[in-house]
Amino acid sequence: MSLKYAVLGFLYEDAHHGYELKQRIEENFGEACTISYGQLYPTLHKLADTGYVRKKRESGKRALDKNVYIITEKGRRAFREWFENSPKKNQFSIKDEFTFFLLFLGKIKPDKTCEIIKKQLSQVITRCDRYREKLRRLKKERRNSYRVYLITKMVYHLEAEIKWLNDLIASYSEHTQR
C-alpha cells in the first residue's frame, strides 16, 4: 500500500500526530488494512529525515510528549508527483493461502477435497453476510462514502469468491461421480 503516501496524503490538508494518523488511516481504509505502530513510527521518522515532514513537539494536557507532524513543501511536491504519475494498478491478488493449498489438496487428499471446499465456502458466505450488514448500517448513516465504496468492493469480491467455490464443488462432484 505504501504507507508513506497514505501519511503524506493525510498530512496534506492538516497536521497530525502519529497516534491520530493511525486512527485516520484506519477510519478510511479499515477494511483494507490495519497498520502497526512498528511500521507507522519508523515511516514518520524516515519522512522527517528526508525532509518531507517537519516534527514539532507539542505539550498538551494529555500525554506529554506528542509529536505533531507537518508536511513541508518538498513533501507536498512528492505527494503530488505520486498522485499525478504513479501507475495506479488494480492488482488484487488471487494468491491467498487457500488457493495455494488447493493445488496440493487435489494431489494429496482427492477424497476430502470436496468436503474442505464446502467448509471454506460456508466461511466466505458468513464473511460476506457480515459485510453486507455493515454496508446496510453505513448507508443508513449517510457518511464517509469512501468506506461505503470500499465495503461494496469487498462484498462484490466475496460474491466472486462464492461463485468460484461453487464452481469448484460442482467440478469436483462431477469428477468423483465417474
Added chain:
Amino acid sequence: MSLKYAVLGFLYEDAHHGYELKQRIEENFGEACTISYGQLYPTLHKLADTGYVRKKRESGKRALDKNVYIITEKGRRAFREWFENSPKKNQFSIKDEFTFFLLFLGKIKPDKTCEIIKKQLSQVITRCDRYREKLRRLKKERRNSYRVYLITKMVYHLEAEIKWLNDLIASYSEHTQR
C-alpha cells in the same frame, strides 16, 4: 504465499533443482505469482540449513553445477503439518493502488474523478477479456485443471471489479449532476 511450502510441496513427490522448481511453480501459479531467483535460492539454502531438504550436486551434460534438492523426512513432516493445520484463509486484498488513490482523488480533483475511473475501467475490461481468451484456450487443451481454476477465479474477480467501477461511475455522475 510462503514460497517455503510451495517448494516443499513440489519436492514432496520428486526431487528438483532450483531452476526447474521456478518453472514448476510458475507453470501452476503463473497467474498468481512470479518468483525470483533472488527469493528462490536463499529459500532453498535455508531449507537445507534447517534440514528440510538435502542438496545433491549433479554433473549432468548441461550446465555443470546443478544442485538437486531432495526432501527429507523432517521436510515431509513440516509440509504435512502445514498442510493439515494451517489456517487456509481466503484473504484476497482490496487494497490495490487504485483504490488507495481514489480516496485522495475525491478530495483533490473531484472534477476529474469520473474521467479517471472510466480510464481505469477500460483497462480492467481489457485485462478481463485477455484472461477469458486464455481460459478458452486452456479449456480446449484439457490439461492442468488447476490453472483453469486459477484463471476462472481471476476472471470472476475482474468481473467484480468491473461491476464496482461501474457503480462508482454511476454514483459520481449522480453527484455532479446536482
Added chain:
DNA sequence: CAAACCATGTAACCAGTTACATGATTGC
C-alpha cells in the same frame, strides 16, 4: 484503584523485489 485509552518507540523477523554477476550449452 483498575481498566481503558492515549501516546511513542525499538528490535528482530519475514517475505519479497531488483539489480548485479557469472558462466555453460544449445540451436540457428
Added chain:
DNA sequence: GCAATCATGTAACTGGTTACATGGTTTG
C-alpha cells in the same frame, strides 16, 4: 558466432508484522 536458454547465486533494498518496552491520562 551469436542469441536464447539453462543454471546458480549475492547484495541492497522495500514493505510489513510481532513482540516487547514505557509511561501518562481519563473514567467508572
